[in-house]
Amino acid sequence: MSVSAIILSAGKGERAGFEKNKLLIELNGISALERSICCFCLPEVDEIVLAYAKRDEEDVFSLLRKYPFVKPVLGGETRMQSVFNALSVASGDIVLIHDGARPFVKKETVINCIESVKAHKSGIPAVPVSDTVVCLSSDGLSYPVRANTYAIQTPQGFLKDEILSCYQQAERDGKTFTDDSSLYNAYLGSPTLSKGDPTNKKLTYASDFNSETERVGFGVDTHAFGKDQPYILLGGVKIPCESGLVAHSDGDVLLHAVMDALLSAVGLHDIGHYFPDTDETYRGADSTLLTKTVLKTVLENGYRVKSLSVAVQAEKPKLKNYIDRIRENLASLLDVDCSAVGVSAGTNEKLGYVGEGKGITVYATVLMKKA
Ligand code: CTP
Numbered sequence: 001m002s003v004s005a006i007i008l009s010a011g012k013g014e015r016a017g018f019e020k021n022k023l024l025i026e027l028n029g030i031s032a033l034e035r036s037i038c039c040f041c042l043p044e045v046d047e048i049v050l051a052y053a054k055r056d057e058e059d060v061f062s063l064l065r066k067y068p069f070v071k072p073v074l075g076g077e078t079r080m081q082s083v084f085n086a087l088s089v090a091s092g093d094i095v096l097i098h099d100g101a102r103p104f105v106k107k108e109t110v111i112n113c114i115e116s117v118k119a120h121k122s123g124i125p126a127v128p129v130s131d132t133v134v135c136l137s138s139d140g141l142s143y144p145v146r147a148n149t150y151a152i153q154t155p156q157g158f159l160k161d162e163i164l165s166c167y168q169q170a171e172r173d174g175k176t177f178t179d180d181s182s183l184y185n186a187y188l189g190s191p192t193l194s195k196g197d198p199t200n201k202k203l204t205y206a207s208d209f210n211s212e213t214e215r216v217g218f219g220v221d222t223h224a225f226g227k228d229q230p231y232i233l234l235g236g237v238k239i240p241c242e243s244g245l246v247a248h249s250d251g252d253v254l255l256h257a258v259m260d261a262l263l264s265a266v267g268l269h270d271i272g273h274y275f276p277d278t279d280e281t282y283r284g285a286d287s288t289l290l291t292k293t294v295l296k297t298v299l300e301n302g303y304r305v306k307s308l309s310v311a312v313q314a315e316k317p318k319l320k321n322y323i324d325r326i327r328e329n330l331a332s333l334l335d336v337d338c339s340a341v342g343v344s345a346g347t348n349e350k351l352g353y354v355g356e357g358k359g360i361t362v363y364a365t366v367l368m369k370k371a
């Protein structure tokens with residue numbers, strides 16, 4: 001049996017609110033529409049029919065130069081009309097009706113759907129819902145048993161002649177349906193569910209296009225020995241040392257590198273901008289408090305810390321016995337599990353200013369997650 005995939009892209013994408021059809025918006029450099037087309041470029045699919053809108057003609061035809069085997073057909077005012085127009089030109093025995101707005105559909109979902117149509121005349125990808133679903137009617141609320149409740153996706157597969165006759169009947173009856181399976185159900189009885197996939201998400205709102213959830217930040221700081229003080233501070237931990245680090249603040253070179261990494265991850269200026277060393281307010285400032293201020297700022301910018309990795313370069317003092325305390329201190333400061341904080345320390349093999357024992361340099365990398 002031959003298979004036609006129908007990709008629907010003739011909507012306006014009004015809820016997404018972009019200047020153009022949401023399907024023409026790129027996700028990591030490739031438009032949602034192109035991604036959807038690629039999902040059906042499979043040996044199991046014999047034909048791809050694309051329903052598009054006149055207003056998108058230029059963009060669609062320019063894209064189709066890359067996919068000359070795709071058959072374009074003008075869509076209609078409603079999704080139902082677009083499906084109907086596409087069904088009228090589809091040549092397959094089996095049709096897979098797909099919302100172009102689901103560009104992440106996997107090959108297995110498509111194959112499951114085709115197999116289901118071959119065996120049961122229809123295949124509707126469904127995934128169990130994790131929320132409790134409630135139906136509101138004039139009699140009040142009714143609660144379907146959650147274990148029996150599914151969310152329905154596309155592509156939805158049917159025998160072309162069957163679904164076409166359902167559409168013709170619906171048109172005669174002037175009835176509207178929100179999807180193809182409910183229309184099939186109204187005229188031919190229950191369709192068969194096939195295995196869907198939770199990652200087969202539909203793009204509806206602008207926020208659905210924002211796939212970026214993580215950010216990386218990198219920071220470096222150096223301070224020279226020379227302060228008349230018998231300790232240094234690293235990550236808020238006091239470590240005995242023959243000399244302290246010279247700084248306008250308390251000289252916690254490690255926290256300074258961490259703060260720069262945090263600010264850099266969200267595209268903000270460095271600590272010198274927020275806590276200038278020309279400002280007397282920050283003379284001897286407690287870097288732990290400064291770090292708390294920075295954390296609040298990055299949180300206001302929508303991100304929280306997921307993990308931190310720090311490398312300290314110091315010829316002296318010996319840090320081995322302090323590493324775990326530094327890690328624990330950083331973990332509690334950043335509000336992450338201790339296992340998400342790594343601190344390594346090493347000498348510079350007597351090379352350069354670090355090797356000559358003149359100062360300490362710290363490198364910090366943070367991974368941030370959308371809060
Ligand atoms: N669609 C279509 N023809 C229409 C309306 C919708 O081909 N007249 C397509 C859309 O392009 C989309 C799919 O049907 O791929 C599902 O519709 P939806 O997510 O509602 O997209 P839009 O209708 O474009 O969005 P909106 O309702 O927010 O305007």
Ligand code: MG
Binds near residue numbers: 011
């Ligand atoms: Mg719509």
